[in-house]
Amino acid sequence: MTNAVTAVPAVPAVPVVPAGPVAVRPPLPPFTEESARAKVQAAEDAWNSRDPERVALAYTEDSAWRNRDRFLTGRAEIRAFLADKWERELEYRLRKELWAYTDNRISVRFEYEWHDAAGQWWRSHGNEQWEFDAAGLMRRREASINDIPIAEADRRL
Numbered sequence: 001m002t003n004a005v006t007a008v009p010a011v012p013a014v015p016v017v018p019a020g021p022v023a024v025r026p027p028l029p030p031f032t033e034e035s036a037r038a039k040v041q042a043a044e045d046a047w048n049s050r051d052p053e054r055v056a057l058a059y060t061e062d063s064a065w066r067n068r069d070r071f072l073t074g075r076a077e078i079r080a081f082l083a084d085k086w087e088r089e090l091e092y093r094l095r096k097e098l099w100a101y102t103d104n105r106i107s108v109r110f111e112y113e114w115h116d117a118a119g120q121w122w123r124s125h126g127n128e129q130w131e132f133d134a135a136g137l138m139r140r141r142e143a144s145i146n147d148i149p150i151a152e153a154d155r156r157l
Contacts, residue, residue, distance in 0.1 A: 023057065023135065023137060024135045024136060025057075025058055025135065025136035025137050026136055027039050027136060028132075028134065028135065028136040029103055029104035029132050029134065029136065030102075030103040030104065031101045031102070031103065031104070031105075031106060033098075033101065036098055036101035036106050037098050039106055039132075039136075040096050040097070040098045040106065040108055041096075042058075043058065043096060043108075044094060044095065044096040046058060047092075047094050047096075048092075048093060048094055050086045050092055052078075052079045052080075052082035052083040052086070053079060055078075055079075055082055056075045056078045056079040056082065057075075058137065058138055059075055059078055059137060059138045059139070059141070060075075060133055060137045060138065060139040061074060061075055062074055062139070063075065063078060063137070063138060063139050063140065063141065064139070064140050064141075065077075065078060065081075065140075065141045065142075065143070066141070066142045066143065067081070067141070067143045067145070068143065068144070068145050088116065088117070089112075089114035089115075089116075089122075090114055090115050090116065090117070091113075091114055091115055092112060092113075092114040093112060093113050093114070093157040094110060094111075094112035094157070095110060095111055095112070095157060096108045096109075096110045097109050097110065099127070104131060104132045104133075104134075105129065105130060105131050105132070106129075106130045106132075107127065107128070107129050107130070108127070108128050108130070109125075109126070109127050110125070110126055110127075110128065111123060111124065111125045111126075111156075111157070112124050112157070113150070113155050113156065113157045115152075120149055121149070121150045121151065121152050121154075121155060122147050122148065122149055122150065123147070123148050123150045123154075123155075123156075124145050124146065124147045124148075125145070125146050125148075126143055126144050126145035126146065127143070127144050128141060128142065128143045128144075129141070129142045
């Protein structure tokens with residue numbers, strides 16, 4: 001059996017399904033180290049924008065999330081969750097680091113800092129496991145996160 005390599009056009013066609021256009025979010029699986037690092041950086045950049053709409057577009061319409069003790073399904077729930085998150089987690093700043101990757105999965109470790117309305121600063125540490133569809137959209141996200149209070153002078157980000 002021969003493995004054929006198919007060239008990907010510079011501007012991919014966007015197929016249309018009855019529900020509307022299907023987004024394509026390169027880099028696409030199967031991931032290499034380089035493409036996995038690029039996917040992680042794109043996620044970090046999007047989350048640091050604190051724009052729920054921008055971030056939600058990286059997920060499938062029926063994406064399944066576990067975030068701490070919350071379970072979400074679909075872009076609409078993700079968008080609402082993120083809007084609420086960034087109303088509470090002020091001056092949010094995030095760093096993600098590639099931990100491992102395989103065909104259509106990426107694992108990252110991350111930390112982010114933010115403060116609450118009372119001015120208390122927090123550092124949140126965690127791990128995420130991501131699974132992508134063929135179009136490069138995340139269809140599953142599992143996040144375990146711990147928070148520790150920090151002094152503003154101890155911020156790293």
